[in-house]
Structure formats: structure tokens, C-alpha cells
Amino acid sequence: MADKLKPMRRVVTGVDAQGRSCVLYDSDAVNTKPDPTRPGGGMTEMWCFQNVPVNLSGSKDEGLPPFTHDPPTRGGYLRFVRSLRIPDGYDPAKDPTAIPLHEEHYDPVTGKGDKGGRQAGRSIVHKTRSIDYGFVASGHRTLVLDEQEIALSKGDFVIELGNYHAWSNPIDDSVMGYVMIGATYD
Numbered sequence: 690m691a692d693k694l695k696p697m698r699r700v701v702t703g704v705d706a707q708g709r710s711c712v713l714y715d716s717d718a719v720n721t722k723p724d725p726t727r728p729g730g731g732m733t734e735m736w737c738f739q740n741v742p743v744n745l746s747g748s749k750d751e752g753l754p755p756f757t758h759d760p761p762t763r764g765g766y767l768r769f770v771r772s773l774r775i776p777d778g779y780d781p782a783k784d785p786t787a788i789p790l791h792e793e794h795y796d797p798v799t800g801k802g803d804k805g806g807r808q809a810g811r812s813i814v815h816k817t818r819s820i821d822y823g824f825v826a827s828g829h830r831t832l833v834l835d836e837q838e839i840a841l842s843k844g845d846f847v848i849e850l851g852n853y854h855a856w857s858n859p860i861d862d863s864v865m866g867y868v869m870i871g872a873t874y875d
Contacts, residue, residue: 694723694731697769703737703748703870713748722756726786727809730773732756737766759801759817772830772865774858784809785837793853800874804853812856819869821849828863830856 696717705711723731736752740763760766781787788807795802800818807813814833824846832839832847833855840846851874856865 694721694729694733694771696766697733697735699735699752701750701752703745710714714750715754717804718752720752720756721833724773727773731817733769735746735767735769737761737764739764741765759799760819760869760871762818762871765819765868768867768869769826770856770865770867772812772856772858772863773810774860775808779809780802781808788813790814800851806855810858814853814855816851817869818872818874820851820872821847821870822868823847823849824866826864826866828858829861830858830863832863833857 696868699714699718700712702710703713703796705802718733718735721731722774734754734756735750737754737760738751739761786807787809788805791805793804797798800816802816804814811833825841827842827843829842830844834843835853838857839847851872
């Protein structure tokens with residue numbers, strides 16, 4: 690993959706003043722968060738909604754809110770994550786950006802939790818207060834759970850219900866899309 694986060698085209702359609710369908714936006718998605726430790730990896734947010742039901746009138750670009758890791762409590766977003774595979778010969782003990790596994794850190798206000806474990810080619814063990822619909826758009830990715838790892842390929846879907854998990858790329862780079870919708874643990 691290239692050293693920079695590859696741009697992703699975003700075509701947003703709606704209705705014009707005469708009631709006809711039209712293109713509202715056709716450009717690269719600009720709300721991105723490159724991975725500073727792995728050039729070429731990172732996240733691209735396509736669209737965000739703060740509340741449901743979503744107001745379908747108007748032409749406000751909802752792909753431009755400040756980048757946040759978790760979806761709004763009563764809303765959601767569509768995001769793509771470009772992840773790079775574990776480098777050949779990688780040794781996490783020699784990686785100053787690696788984060789070892791640790792006891793759970795959970796914030797009941799945000800619903801976000803983490804247990805560490807981040808390494809090159811592997812995300813931190815985390816959970817969000819959301820229902821996540823994830824799909825592999827390209828490559829291969831491994832879902833890491835407490836007692837199990839599940840290999841995923843292009844076209845596979847995962848539905849996560851606020852559980853701890855991590856993502857790993859042992860054999861290939863990948864692009865995954867996520868629709869994440871705010872939820873509760875009640």
C-alpha cells in the first residue's frame with residue numbers, strides 16, 4: 690500500500706429544489722484519521738448522523754463533523770478502516786508504539802473500554818457502546834475475541850453487540866467498512 694491513506698470517493702445524492710434526484714457531493718471523503726504509526730493505514734468517515742430519524746431534507750454535508758472514535762449516542766456513522774498486515778519479522782518488544790495488554794479501562798460515561806494489546810497489524814482490544822455492522826471490502830482480517838479468533842475474507846460480515854474485541858491482519862492488508870450505531874448496555 691502507499692505511504693499515505695488512500696483517498697476514497699464519496700458520492701452523496703439527494704433531492705434538489707425542484708424535487709428531482711441529484712448529486713449533492715462527489716469528491717474524496719475528507720474526514721480522515723491516518724494511523725501515525727503505520728503510514729498508509731487509517732480511517733475514513735463517510736457520513737454521520739446525530740439522531741434518528743434522520744432528516745432527509747437539505748444539503749448539509751454530514752461527512753464533516755469532527756472525527757470521533759465512537760458514534761453519537763443516538764446516531765451513527767459509516768466509516769472505512771484501512772489496516773496493514775503485520776510486518777515480516779515484527780517484534781512487538783522492539784516497537785515503541787506497541788501497547789501491552791492491561792486490565793480493563795472502562796468509561797461508563799462514554800461506554801468506551803480498552804484492554805491494550807495494540808501492535809503493528811493489530812488493534813487495541815476495545816469495546817464501544819454501539820451496534821457495529823462490519824464488512825470486509827478487500828483483503829483478509831481476523832476478529833480477535835476473548836477465547837476465539839475468526840478469519841474473515843472479502844464479503845464476510847460481522848455484527849458486534851458492544852463486546853470486547855481486537856482486529857488483526859496476520860496475512861494481508863484489508864479495508865473494512867463499518868456502520869456503527871449508538872446503543873446502550875441497559
